[in-house]
Amino acid sequence: MGLGEMSKDVTMKVTIKLLAMAILGGTMVIWIMMPTSTYKKIWLTSMRAKLGKTTTFGKPGVNLLVYMFPMILLAFLGCIYLHLKKKTSVDQFHSVLERKKRDKFGALRKPLLVKGPLGIVTVTEVMFLTMFMTLLLWSLTNYFYYTFVTITPQSAAVHGDKIKLKRWEARLDSISVRLGVAGNICLAFLFYPVARGSSLLAAVGLTSESSIKYHIWLGHLVMTLVTSHGVCYVIYWISTNQVYQMLEWDRTAISNLAGEIALVAGLLMWATTFSAIRRRIFEVFYYTHHLYIIFMLFFVFHVGISYSLISLPGFYIFIVDRFLRLIQSHNNVKLVSARVLPCDTVELTFSKNPMLMYSPTSILFVNIPSISKLQWHPFTITSSSKLEPEKLSVMIKGQGKWSTKLYQMLSSSDQIDRLTVSVEGPYGPTSTDFLRYSTLGLHDSLVMVSGGSGITPFISIIRDLIYLSSTSTCQIPKMTLICAFKHSSDLSMLDLILPISSEISSFLDIQIKAFVTRETESTHNKNIIKPLCFKPYVSDNPISPILGPNSWLCLATILSSSFMIFIIIIGIITRYHIYPIDQGLNKYTSAYKSIIYLLAISVSVVATSSIVVFSNKKQYCTKNDQVVEGLSPLVTESSPQQLLSQSTSIHYGERPNLNKLLVGLKGSSVGVLVCGPRKMRQEVAKICSFRSPENLQFESISFSW
Template sequence: MESKAPNSCEGTNTIRAALKLTCMVVFMGYLMIWIMSPCDYYWNNWWPNILKIESTYFGVQGVFIFVYSFPILFIAALGCVYLHLGKKSYDNKFERNGQRDRFASWRRPMLVKGPLGIVSSIELALFVMFMALLVWLFSVDLHSKLNRVTPQVLAMRKETIWENRFYNASLMLGVVANTVIIFLFLFVTRGSSVLPVVFGLSSEGSIKYHIWLGHIVMVLSTAHGLGHIFCWVLTNKVYEMLNWEFQEAQTSNVAGELSLLAGLGLWATTFPRIRRKMFELFFYTHYLYILFMIFFVFHVNIRYAYVIHTGFYLFVVDRCLRFLQSRRSVRLISARILPCKTLELNFSKSTGLGYNPTSIMFINVPAISKLQWHPFTVTSNSNLEPLTMSVVVKSEGSWTKKLDQMLSSRPFLDRLEVSVEGPYGPASTHFLRHDTLVMVSGGSGITPFISIIRELIFASKTFECKTPKVILICSFKTSSDLAMLDLLLPISSTPSSTLSNLQLEIKAYVTREKGPTTDNANHPITILFKPLATDAPISAVLGPKSWLWLGAIISSSFIIFLIIIGSINRYYIYPIDQHNPNGKFSYPASAIQPALNILAAFVCIATTATVAVLWNNKQHAREANQVEDMEGTTKAEVSGADRELESLPQESIVQATKVHYGERPDLRKMILEYKGSSVGVLACGPKKLRHDVANICSSGLADNLYFESISFSW
């Protein structure tokens, strides 16, 4: 059996390489269609041949579905198989120990300060290419459109050349904005199979791209809308603003205006100052995306909606699964209250749930707010702690302060109702590729490093592979914050979770105190809960084979959707259009069709997702009984948490820690002193700290530094 394992792994990796290559080829072909789409050659040579697939069941919209929707959905389904095989491969993340990342140098910071934040070379190159694509689409399409304007057309529209050019330029701005919307929702899909396969991103790592694209969409959409209004005012056609019926450009003006208003309301609260000071307002106004997309479909007509609907379709699949997962209350076992206004929440989890370091989980506490969901870093390790999952909550915002007060004021609280979404994290890790890991944190920024350290402990103990030397440089305001170092090891430390095989050096800095104090030397308070029988352990919403189930949901829902809209088009829309003397897509049919298609899409997604979740819940119920049988042991471990803090495993943390009072770390000197062919530098914490570390790594003073920023601030 042992001799077959490497061959089996090699075969799996070969299949995965073939799947990834197929996905990349399809994606490049998809991009090629977009590059060629504004050219006359495309419309005169390619498009007539593509139109041959038109049928009475789907009409012209079937052509748009095949050309623009099918490729991304195909990649999503194939990507699910790729990621499933990655989970099945024999501990793939540990087998790559010592391998160098060929693209690591491209990920070094090139820009640090600016509107885009910390940007690597490859990110900047892709951003420039994407903006070049938008400029190409705008200029070529506008040039082609203006060439078709004749004096007869100007006379018929009662416009001057200048007015016509301005109108068409405004129209093309809207077309380019629609192109950006394709990727806008793709980068905010948490359980996406496209992001890790095509872009190599995690759900949290893609948030900044979603922010970039959101600003671009709203700038272009606002310019598009204001440009049209300006043209209508100049040409005395203000009445056009009140037209819902589809005009000569196949658009509904009122629907577009309503979509833009919803987008502006959403956009106004996304700027950093407003978002940080009024997070609840930002959170609630973000739901305006529903109105934005519904009216957008009515605005552009159903055929063109299929050009950009793919990203939103995958987002809706993910949103539906998140909704189904969040309906159940999870089993909260205990809470550990540290003296530094920090909480560690310990949940029961199914043994089949695995996740990677730096994963996050969204938490909802109905007693505080039934609508608010907040992301927190998962600090536990699914290998070291097969029955529990832990998150750390720092009391900083209004929501976290309410949670801290709720638990601190009622230490004998029997139960706290909690719902979760996730966990979400990277598909793979690359920490073992480095000789040395330098992790720089500020305040609660230490939390993602806790999960990394626990993962390295597991790798060093279980696989006996060489692990990098780990240097943790952490800054705290007061000495009470040093209690967060107690979280580096699991609450129930065992021989398999000690530091004996891991070279760990901790350099802690207390910036606001000149020396150790005894005022904050309080011991952690542990609260044990008594969950209800209906509280379930945290488990993957689609079970251990979640990626295969997700691929099945995407494929089956889309096939059912095609059957439904094909039937609607053939037996309802098509007969109406046949009686229209002006040809297909008359106004009544075109007005009804978007509503029917939107409804059909939601019904198909909701139905298939619900069936898949209910089927997997049966398996979860069996496993929940097994977890409940072992929960007595887990509670015994948790109840001894305070004693464990004084045990030998925690003493190893104390021995590895050197505390400096009244000073800040000299990051430049400390980072540059580490030699070796590969030094991974990770930074998490305040914006200034991440920028300082990025500046050091990009200064060119050392070629062996590979920087990565971990940020969970939206």
């Protein structure tokens, strides 16, 4: 890429950032003003006068323009920004000084809260959580103020349509509505964190795995508010002798029965999210969570399509992501080998398209039909797409029913020639910032603290840094791996740090401090690691990116095209079918209108996604045939075991003294990464907390939400 073209791309990135900030700022103003009388009486009235009476979109057109269009546009701009970022990215070592400038905000990444119901929360997360809760409280305060000030004994008498209400009954009716409106605010943001391939998450440096906790927080808020909304209405109906309202399905207004069905579906999902159920019987949690389809469908029926468009943008982006995952999951991938470790752990190695690139700490969702056709489980990738361009490996620890069955299947038989596997992903950060801890100093380092299978993401980081050390003359951070295991057999996980082949660099600047907590001497025998080779079916394919090498550009095409098609379909149907009926004696049924909108969204997403995926697959497969033969691996004279043996120290019968190991580390920027049990993460977070030395930069990698 020439300097002129690179400069042009950088200018476009800056322009996109400014435009996105303007759109986001405008959207925030809308959300802040929405509960006020100014918005209802002036802004909304003006917009409905101009847009709400059009023959093309009608009343839903206002919410389409104000709430849905900006978020789809933001997602589109995020895709373009990430595509340009990928094009203009240079070797990570050449941007060390730029990372140091960004590191002046390192204090914002430090943990502020370590223990409590929210888990480990950084300064930045507390700031945004405070902002969101302020918005929620602002909305509720405005709504309740309107309820208690405007409803008088005189107005309460005419509050009901057919019956005379008492003042407290009229207020309860109004409060119930306001609680539902507040719940819709949370619902509007609920699906963004679980769209795994979302450009909105990636553009701000988040992954779906690290954002799951935001989804959990929002889910609890949504269900608290909508349950309160439902309970208040039940009390209201009983007190006013209107129990029959619970079974009412209004043709053109609010449908009470639909709301109750949505609430029941939501309560079933909510009940299975608590750890007592989720951790012990994960399958119940997993299957019950598919009731989100029922919840969203009947929510739309309950409030009508016009109002539900406020919360549909996040769901729209989620639907696009979910359908792309569905397409990918229908392909069987090529499983080439496995290693069975003595610690109830297996490493699966798949064939990978060399053009598929992913960052360390990425995850892969795996399905093995011979164990369960419906269950999908996420596992951290241990391989490096740079060090091993044609292979992708995941480590699976036997901790649940599914993983235990897999381990027993592979460890008990030598006769398994092939295993049918489907995958979704990989999903992970668009880029890694582990090298921000590298400067021109001699003492800067990267410290990785793991417990048990928490070592998995660090294997991918180490392999990636090994590759970079062999292709650059710049300094990489000194690596220290502190790992705690229960039994000496778990030490076999250390054998996965380097690939089994010799395709590695001989340079390895790493110290490994392993602690075996429940044994005082070694009972580990490396010779009992069992290798397996498979003979995949001819129809099995290497793991490839579902949208090809230009995935962000393809996703931008899908988002923009599908939304345009959706708008065109709705415009035509409204103008020539819905509008003529609404102008007659009978209004068009709200449920039918909702179905039309949902079908239009589904058709547009399915059509555009399918066309982009299958047309891209043709070109991608052709390019792949030309690329595979041209790869040449790095070669080293030393074996992986020789490279690690001199840098590993093992301590039996003791736990790592993390305070002693971390406090006092020299260097202007020391990265401290932790992955393991909750207590370990909390202990490391406390050491690296907001009041700790500034040089400790904390980052938690957690997959046990």
